[in-house]
Amino acid sequence: MNEKTKELALDGCILVFAVGGLLFVNPTGSPIFEGPGGLSWRSLPLLYSGLLLGLAVFSIGITLVAGREAPKTTTPATDGQMDEPQSESEMLHNLRRLGVAVALILYSQALVYMGFALSTPVFLFALLFLFGRRNLLENLAVSLIGGALLWLLFAYLLRMPLRGSLWDPLTPILMHTLRAIGG
Amino acid sequence: MTELLSAFVTVSSPWHLFLILAGTTLGLLVGALPGLSSPMAIIVLLPITYSMTPLAAFCVIMGIYVGTKLGGSFASILLRTPGTPAAACTVLDGYPMAQQGKASLALGYAAMASAIGGVSSWIIAVAFVPLIASLALHSEPADIALLALAGLTLVATFTRASMVRGLMGVLIGLLIASVGYDVQDGIERYTFGSPYMASGISFAAVLVGFFGIAVVLADVDMVGKGSSLVSTKVGMSLPGLRDLMKRWRAWTIGSLYGIFIGAIPGVGSDGSVWMAYATVRSQSKNPEAFGKGEPDGIIAPESSNNGTTGGTMIPMLTLGIPGDGSTAVMLGAMILHGLQPGVTLMSSSGDFVYGILASLLYANIFMLIMALLLVRVFITLLRRDRSSVFPFVLVFAVIGAFAENNHIFPVYIAIACGIVGYILEKRGFPVVTIVLGAILGPIIEYNVRLGLAYSAGDWMTFVGSWPRAVMAAVIVALVIRESWLGLQRMRQAGRNPPNEKAITPKEVSE
Numbered sequence: 256m257n258e259k260t261k262e263l264a265l266d267g268c269i270l271v272f273a274v275g276g277l278l279f280v281n282p283t284g285s286p287i288f289e290g291p292g293g294l295s296w297r298s299l300p301l302l303y304s305g306l307l308l309g310l311a312v313f314s315i316g317i318t319l320v321a322g323r324e325a326p327k328t329t330t331p332a333t334d335g336q337m338d339e340p341q342s343e344s345e346m347l348h349n350l351r352r353l354g355v356a357v358a359l360i361l362y363s364q365a366l367v368y369m370g371f372a373l374s375t376p377v378f379l380f381a382l383l384f385l386f387g388r389r390n391l392l393e394n395l396a397v398s399l400i401g402g403a404l405l406w407l408l409f410a411y412l413l414r415m416p417l418r419g420s421l422w423d424p425l426t427p428i429l430m431h432t433l434r435a436i437g438g
Numbered sequence: 439m440t441e442l443l444s445a446f447v448t449v450s451s452p453w454h455l456f457l458i459l460a461g462t463t464l465g466l467l468v469g470a471l472p473g474l475s476s477p478m479a480i481i482v483l484l485p486i487t488y489s490m491t492p493l494a495a496f497c498v499i500m501g502i503y504v505g506t507k508l509g510g511s512f513a514s515i516l517l518r519t520p521g522t523p524a525a526a527c528t529v530l531d532g533y534p535m536a537q538q539g540k541a542s543l544a545l546g547y548a549a550m551a552s553a554i555g556g557v558s559s560w561i562i563a564v565a566f567v568p569l570i571a572s573l574a575l576h577s578e579p580a581d582i583a584l585l586a587l588a589g590l591t592l593v594a595t596f597t598r599a600s601m602v603r604g605l606m607g608v609l610i611g612l613l614i615a616s617v618g619y620d621v622q623d624g625i626e627r628y629t630f631g632s633p634y635m636a637s638g639i640s641f642a643a644v645l646v647g648f649f650g651i652a653v654v655l656a657d658v659d660m661v662g663k664g665s666s667l668v669s670t671k672v673g674m675s676l677p678g679l680r681d682l683m684k685r686w687r688a689w690t691i692g693s694l695y696g697i698f699i700g701a702i703p704g705v706g707s708d709g710s711v712w713m714a715y716a717t718v719r720s721q722s723k724n725p726e727a728f729g730k731g732e733p734d735g736i737i738a739p740e741s742s743n744n745g746t747t748g749g750t751m752i753p754m755l756t757l758g759i760p761g762d763g764s765t766a767v768m769l770g771a772m773i774l775h776g777l778q779p780g781v782t783l784m785s786s787s788g789d790f791v792y793g794i795l796a797s798l799l800y801a802n803i804f805m806l807i808m809a810l811l812l813v814r815v816f817i818t819l820l821r822r823d824r825s826s827v828f829p830f831v832l833v834f835a836v837i838g839a840f841a842e843n844n845h846i847f848p849v850y851i852a853i854a855c856g857i858v859g860y861i862l863e864k865r866g867f868p869v870v871t872i873v874l875g876a877i878l879g880p881i882i883e884y885n886v887r888l889g890l891a892y893s894a895g896d897w898m899t900f901v902g903s904w905p906r907a908v909m910a911a912v913i914v915a916l917v918i919r920e921s922w923l924g925l926q927r928m929r930q931a932g933r934n935p936p937n938e939k940a941i942t943p944k945e946v947s948e
Contacts (some may be wrong), residue, residue: 382829
C-alpha cells in the first residue's frame with residue numbers, strides 16, 4: 256500500500272467516524288429540549304461531527320489532488336540503531352504487536368474470571384517470551400516474583416478488588432498466608 | 439507569599455519529600471530510556487496514586503515530569519539517541535563532545551543547564567500563577583469557553599502534523615467527551631444502550647490507551663536491542679562557576695525560550711529547544727563550532743527543556759489549558775483525583791496549587807542531586823533492552839484503566855484506544871490533540887451552553903467584550919494563518935515532491 260492510499264484509508268476511517276457521530280448521537284430517540292440558550296443536548300456533538308466530516312472530506316480532497324502536505328517539522332533520526340536497513344524484522348515487530356494486542360485482550364478476560372494473582376504471572380511470562388527472551392527459567396522467575404510484588408502492591412496494599420469471579424484459587428491462599436505471617 | 443510558604447512547610451514533610459525524590463529518580467530513569475516517556479510514566483503510576491491525597495500524588499508526578507527532562511539528555515549524549523523528543527537537540531553537540539572523551543563534562547553541562555532553566559522558570563511561574571489566576575477568576579462562562587477553544591486551536595496549530603490533522607484530533611476528542619449522559623439535560627449520547635457507557639468514557643482509559651499501550655506498541659521494535667554507549671567509563675563532572683558565568687547568554691536565552699514557549703499550549707519543549715539552539719548559535723561569535731561539541735549547544739536546549747516546566751504550569755494551573763502531553767495527563771490526573779481544573783482551581787484548591795509549585799522547586803533541586811549520585815546506575819540501565827520493562831508497563835496500564843471504577847470495561851476501552859492510537863501515531867497523526875479534546879470537551883460544552891443561556895441565545899456574547907473579541911480574533915487569525923501556510927506548503931510540495939527520508943541531526947545542524 257503506498258502512502259497516498261494509506262492517507263486515504265485513514266481519512267476514510269475518520270469520515271466514517273464523523274458520519275457515525277451524526278447518526279448515532281442518541282439511538283434511543285430521546286425528545287429534544289432546547290435549553291434557555293437555544294442549544295440542546297445534541298447541538299454540540301452534531302456540530303463537532305459536522306466539522307469533522309467537513310475536515311475529512313477536505314483532507315481526502317487534498318490527498319487526491321496534491322498529495323498530503325508535508326509535516327511542519329521533522330523528527331531527527333538519531334538512533335544508531337535506526338541506520339539498519341528496513342528488513343524482514345518489520346514483519347516480526349508487527350507480529351509482536353499483534354501478539355501484545357491479543358495478550359492484552361486475553362489478560363483482561365483472565366483478570367475478570369481468574370483474578371490478578373493467577374493471570375498476571377502468566378501474562379508477564381507470555382510477553383517476556385513474545386519479546387524474544389528465550390531463557391525460560393529466568394522468565395519464570397521474573398514473572399513469578401514480579402507478579403507477586405505487583406499483587407502485594409495492588410491487591411494487598413492498595414486494596415483493589417482484583418479477585419477472580421469464576422476460578423481463583425490463588426488469592427485466598429495468598430491472603431491466608433499473609434494473615435498467617437501477621438500481615 | 440504566605441500561601442507559598444505554607445505550601446513549602448507542607449511539602450517539606452518527609453513523606454512528600456520522599457515522594458518527590460522517588461518521582462524525580464524514576465523520571466530520570468524513564469527519560470534516559472528511549473521509548474519511555476513522561477506521560478507514560480505518569481499514567482503507569484496513576485493507580486498507585488489513587489490512594490494518596492491529590493498533593494502527594496502530584497509530588498510524584500512533578501518529580502517524574504522534571505526528572506524525564508534531564509534524563510532524556512543522558513541517552514542523547516552517550517547513545518546519540520534522544521531519550522525524549524525534546525532531548526533530540528542535545529544530540530547535536532552532546533554526542534560529539536562525548537566522542538571527544540568529554541562525556542562526563544557534557545553530562546555536567548546538561549545537568550547544570552537543566553537545573554538553571556528549571557529554577558528560573560519556577561521563579562516566573564510563582565510570580566505569574568497567582569496574578570493570572572486572580573484575573574481569570576473574574577471570567578464568565580463565555581470567557582472560559584473561548585479560552586478552552588483558543589487552547590485547543592493553539593494545540594492543533596502547533597502540532598508537528600498539519601493543522602487539519604490537529605483539528606480532526608481535537609474534534610475526535612470532543613466527540614469522545616460527548617459520550618454518556620449530557621450534564622444539563624441528562625440525555626444519553628453515543629451510549630448504544632450500554633450501561634457502561636452511560637457515565638461517559640473513562641479518562642483513565644483514554645489516557646492509558648493513548649499514552650501507555652499505544653507507546654508500547656509503537657516501541658516494540660526497540661525490544662531485543664541493547665545499546666552500545668560511546669563510553670562506559672562515565673561519571674558526571676559539573677562545570678566550574680566561572681565557566682558557567684561565561685556562558686550566561688546560552689542559559690539565559692534557553693531558559694527564556696523555555697518559559698515563554700512552554701506557556702504557549704501545544705508548542706512545549708519539543709519546539710522551544712530548537713528555537714533556543716538556533717538563537718544561541720546565530721548569536722555566537724563562533725557558530726561553526728556548533729554541531730562539533732560546543733558546550734553552548736548543550737546548555738541552550740537543556741535550559742530551555744527544563745525552562746518549560748514552569749512555563750507549562752502557568753496555563754495549566756490558572757486556565758486549565760495543558761501545554762503538552764505531560765500536562766494534559768496531569769489535568770486528567772487532577773480530574774481523577776476529584777479536582778476541577780480551570781479558572782476556579784486557585785480559589786477552590788489554592789493549597790494544592792501552591793503545593794504543586796513548591797514541589798516543582800524541590801524536584802528541580804533533587805533532579806541535580808540524583809543525577810550526580812546515580813549517573814552510573816542510569817548509564818548501566820541505559821545499556822539494557824526494553825524487553826523486561828514493557829510487560830510491566832502493560833500490567834500497570836491495565837490496572838490504571840481498571841482502577842478508576844474497579845471495572846473491566848475501561849480496560850477494553852484502553853486497549854481499543856491503544857491500538858487506534860498506535861495506528862494514528864504511525865501515520866503522523868497528533869494523538870495528543872485527541873486527549874486534549876477529551877479533557878477540555880466537557881468544560882467547553884458546559885460553558886458554551888451556560889454563556890448562551892446568560893445571553894438569551896445571543897452568539898455575539900462570545901465577542902461581547904474586548905478580551906473575548908481578542909481571543910476570538912486570535913482563534914480566527916491562527917486558522918487563517920495556518921490555512922495559508924498549508925496552501926503554500928502544498929504548492930511547494932507540488933513543485934518539489936517531499937523526501938520521505940528522515941533528517942539526521944547532522945542535516946538539521948547544517
